[in-house]
Amino acid sequence: MNYKRLSLLACSLIAAGASFAQKSQKLNIDHITVFLSGAEIESDTRIEVPQGTSEILLTNVAGNLNAQSISVGADNNVVIQSATPKNDYLSEQNLSPKAKQLADSxxxxxxxxxxxNNKKATVDEQISVIRSNRNTGGANSGLNVTELQKMLDLIALRMNNLLNESNTLQRNIDKTNERIALLDKQYNEELQKGFQPGGQLLVKIYSPVATTTALHVTYITPNAGWTPVYDLKAAKINDPLQLVYKANIVQQSGISWDKVKLxxxxxxxxEGLTAPDMQPWFLSFYVPKPVMYKNMMAAAPLSSSMRAKSDEVADGSLGAYVSVNNSGVNTRFDIALTYTILSDGKEYSVAIQDFQVPATYRYYTAPKLDPDVFLQARITNWxxxxxxxxxANIFYEGTYVGQQYLDPATVKDTLNLSLGRDKKVIVHRTEDKNYRSQKMIGSNVRRSFQYTIEIRNTRKDNIDLLVSDQFPVSNDKDIEVIDTEAPGASIGENGIINWELQLKPAETKTLKLQYAIKYPxxxxxxxx
Structure with missing residues (x-):
C-alpha cells in the first residue's frame, strides 16, 4: 500500500475549531520496536473522511510521546496537514492499574x-426503645408476679441479643475503618509514583473527495526499554552449555501492548546522532585545594528487589520464531510470537534465542584470595x-548456583563462567614459618617468605585444575623482589603464578612458592 507520509514536528494546538468535539477513532497497535531506552510504536486504522478539511481524534496513543518522531501516512490521495499530540487528563485514565484496583477496593x-453503620444504628435504636419503655408493667399495671417475670425474661433475652449484635457490628466497623486507612495510605503512595496516562493524537486531514483511507501512525515513546538477561545451564560436566538469551521489557507508556509483535x-x-568534535587539549599546573573533612559514613543504597517476570514464550526452540538482523548499525531481533506487555512498570521476560554452546570445563582456585575451588565453563566463539x-543466571545440574555479570567488551578470546564452588576439591595454603626470616644486609633489609599449597581431589573422576597465586611486583627501584621460585608454574610479567594440574581421584599434590624482598x-x- 502506498502512503503519502508526512514527518511532523510538535504542533501547537489547532486553533478555533479544535475546541469542538471531533470524531474519535481507536488505533490498533500492530508492531513495536523496543530499544534499550525507548520504543517505536506502529499503529494503524481505517477511517471515513468527508470532502475537504476534517479532524480525527486518534486514541490508544502513548502519553508524553516524542512529538518530533510522529509520522502519519494515508492513502487514496488523502493529505495529512498536521498532527498534534495531546495527553488525556481524564481522572480515571490518570490512575495506574494498581491505583484503580485500590480505588475500587x-x-x-x-x-x-x-x-x-446503618445496621448498627437500627440495633441501637431497638435497644433505646426497650430502655425507654422499661417502666411498662409498673405498680399500677395490674400484672401479677408471674406475668411480670415472663416480661422481664423476654426483655432480658432480647436486650442481651441486641447488645451482642451491637458489639459485633462495632468490631466490624473498627476493622473496616482500619482496613480503609491502610488501603487509603497505599492508594496515596501509588498516586505519587508518577503513572503515565495514555494520550491522544489530533490529526487534521484534507481530502479532495469523500473516501476511506488507511492511516498508519508511528512515534517513539521514551517510557519503555529492555535489558538483556541470560540463563546459562550446564546439565553435567563436559556437556554443552544451554544459553537462553532473554529480554526484560518494561513500559509505562500509558497504554497496554496487547498481543503485539515485537x-x-x-x-x-x-543517545543522539552528532559525532564528537575534537577540541584543543590544554595543560596547566595542578593547584591542590584545601581538604574539607567530613563524615564519610553514608548509608549504602539498598538494591532493588527482583520483580516477578511474565514469560509468555512456549517451551521449545526459539530459532523458528526469532530472526536476527545485523546488517545495520545495531542488532535487531524480530520475534514472530505476540506478547502482551502492560503499562505497569513491571518486568516482562521475553525469550529471544537459545543456543547449545560447546564448552570446556576446568576447576580454578586462587587460595590466597579464597580457599574454595570453582568449577568454570569456558566458551570460545562467543x-x-x-x-x-x-x-546471567547460572544453573548447574538443575540447581541455581548464582548470578554473574557478562560484559563482552571486557572478554578477550575466552568467556569464563563460574558454575559454583566444589567442596570436594580441598585446598590449603599455609606459610612456612621456619623459612620466614628478616636479615640486615648493609643498609638494606632482606625478608624471605615461603608458602605451601596442598590440593586433594576427593571426587570420583579426574579433574583439570588451574591454581593461581602471585609474587609481589615492585614499582620502585629501591624495592627488589628476588629469589622467586614456583616449581612447575608459569610466571607472568605481572607476577601472576599459574599451575595447570591434572588430579586423579583421591590424589594429593603439593605446590611451593617462595620469594624475598630487599629494601632500605x-x-x-x-x-x-
Missing part, C-alpha cells in the same frame, strides 16, 4: 461500612551470539 469497603533493538534513539552486557632499612613497605 476503597469504594467497596466504604459502601460496606455504610451498610454496617522487535528488540540494541539501539538507543536517545562473538557469534550477539551478546550485550547483562546479568629506613623505609617501610606498604601492602606486604
Amino acid at each position: 476503597l469504594d467497596y469497603l466504604k459502601i460496606r461500612l455504610g451498610e454496617i 522487535t528488540l533493538s540494541t539501539g538507543n534513539p536517545n 562473538e557469534e551470539m550477539n551478546l550485550i552486557p547483562g546479568n 632499612k629506613d623505609k617501610r613497605i606498604m601492602g606486604l
Whole structure:
C-alpha cells in the first residue's frame, strides 16, 4: 500500500475549531520496536473522511510521546496537514492499574461500612426503645408476679441479643475503618509514583473527495526499554552449555501492548546522532585545594528487589520464531510470537534465542584470595551470539548456583563462567614459618617468605585444575623482589603464578612458592 507520509514536528494546538468535539477513532497497535531506552510504536486504522478539511481524534496513543518522531501516512490521495499530540487528563485514565484496583477496593469497603453503620444504628435504636419503655408493667399495671417475670425474661433475652449484635457490628466497623486507612495510605503512595496516562493524537486531514483511507501512525515513546538477561545451564560436566538469551521489557507508556509483535533493538534513539568534535587539549599546573573533612559514613543504597517476570514464550526452540538482523548499525531481533506487555512498570521476560554452546570445563582456585575451588565453563566463539552486557543466571545440574555479570567488551578470546564452588576439591595454603626470616644486609633489609599449597581431589573422576597465586611486583627501584621460585608454574610479567594440574581421584599434590624482598632499612613497605 502506498502512503503519502508526512514527518511532523510538535504542533501547537489547532486553533478555533479544535475546541469542538471531533470524531474519535481507536488505533490498533500492530508492531513495536523496543530499544534499550525507548520504543517505536506502529499503529494503524481505517477511517471515513468527508470532502475537504476534517479532524480525527486518534486514541490508544502513548502519553508524553516524542512529538518530533510522529509520522502519519494515508492513502487514496488523502493529505495529512498536521498532527498534534495531546495527553488525556481524564481522572480515571490518570490512575495506574494498581491505583484503580485500590480505588475500587476503597469504594467497596466504604459502601460496606455504610451498610454496617446503618445496621448498627437500627440495633441501637431497638435497644433505646426497650430502655425507654422499661417502666411498662409498673405498680399500677395490674400484672401479677408471674406475668411480670415472663416480661422481664423476654426483655432480658432480647436486650442481651441486641447488645451482642451491637458489639459485633462495632468490631466490624473498627476493622473496616482500619482496613480503609491502610488501603487509603497505599492508594496515596501509588498516586505519587508518577503513572503515565495514555494520550491522544489530533490529526487534521484534507481530502479532495469523500473516501476511506488507511492511516498508519508511528512515534517513539521514551517510557519503555529492555535489558538483556541470560540463563546459562550446564546439565553435567563436559556437556554443552544451554544459553537462553532473554529480554526484560518494561513500559509505562500509558497504554497496554496487547498481543503485539515485537522487535528488540540494541539501539538507543536517545543517545543522539552528532559525532564528537575534537577540541584543543590544554595543560596547566595542578593547584591542590584545601581538604574539607567530613563524615564519610553514608548509608549504602539498598538494591532493588527482583520483580516477578511474565514469560509468555512456549517451551521449545526459539530459532523458528526469532530472526536476527545485523546488517545495520545495531542488532535487531524480530520475534514472530505476540506478547502482551502492560503499562505497569513491571518486568516482562521475553525469550529471544537459545543456543547449545560447546564448552570446556576446568576447576580454578586462587587460595590466597579464597580457599574454595570453582568449577568454570569456558566458551570460545562467543562473538557469534550477539551478546550485550547483562546479568546471567547460572544453573548447574538443575540447581541455581548464582548470578554473574557478562560484559563482552571486557572478554578477550575466552568467556569464563563460574558454575559454583566444589567442596570436594580441598585446598590449603599455609606459610612456612621456619623459612620466614628478616636479615640486615648493609643498609638494606632482606625478608624471605615461603608458602605451601596442598590440593586433594576427593571426587570420583579426574579433574583439570588451574591454581593461581602471585609474587609481589615492585614499582620502585629501591624495592627488589628476588629469589622467586614456583616449581612447575608459569610466571607472568605481572607476577601472576599459574599451575595447570591434572588430579586423579583421591590424589594429593603439593605446590611451593617462595620469594624475598630487599629494601632500605629506613623505609617501610606498604601492602606486604
